[in-house]
Amino acid sequence: MTDPLVTLDGLTVAFDDRPVVDQVNLSVHRGDIITIIGPNGAGKTTLIKSVLGIQKPSAGEVRLVPGMVIGYVPQHLVLESTLPLSVKRFMMLTGHSVSECRAALDKTGVGHLLDASVHHLSGGERQRLLLARALVRRPDLLVLDEPAQGVDINGQASLYQLIRQLRDELNCGVIMISHDLHLVMAATDRVICLNQHICCSGHPADISQDPAFIETFGHDVARSLAVYHHDHNHAHNLHGDVVEGDDGHLAHKECSGYAHP
């Protein structure tokens, strides 16, 4: 495996001697999609700010591959509402050419909005614009802070799908914060459950059964997530009945559920 793009080594950030990120070890490689979940105030944004270099660690360190490019997608696009601003002009503020900006907008599915006003975009279109602004830099690492905020449920699913597709195309690493637990479970490779320290981490299918996850999010959340996961130890016949597989085990081949690992 290649060297990680980012390594957090005992990262600790304290405000007034209160650690809000406590001894976090984490590495992100090319191709990884890592999602940070956790309750309000758990230190998720602080951790991401440390990766971006805008929050200094109190202890430990953040190591980045030298020369690496980071594309950042904030939660919201904050704009002066009285200032007329087209999508094209907004993108060109990055210093990239029109053709590069257009290519990035095409990639995120909003190339047709080049001449539209940014003030008139829907929630989903705004998030795609912010993603295009991050992509135009051809990042090695994409950092997203709740990218699906203000986007409806169908829009959220396609936004997460787009993030996976961009990861494949750019071969970048992705680290994001999300509160949309069901979508996270379907769209990510590794979940980090943060509550100052890392409570638990792992594949989405496994994490909902972790006692630390249940302690942080409660039984109801864990149970509702567990609905989407089941062991592949049996098969269904055309009537949906469970049947035994060829190898004597019960195999679950015909079910096309939500989040099969």
Ligand SMILES: Nc1ncnc2c1ncn2[C@@H]1O[C@H](COP(=O)(O)OP(=O)(O)OP(=O)(O)O)[C@@H](O)[C@H]1O
């Ligand atoms: N600059 C700062 N000075 C003092 N306290 C801060 C500062 N930034 C964050 N905090 C505190 O650190 C804690 C973690 O904040 P952070 O924004 O990282 O949490 P979060 O997990 O992203 O929360 P949310 O899900 O609510 O966005 C909070 O208690 C917050 O008030």
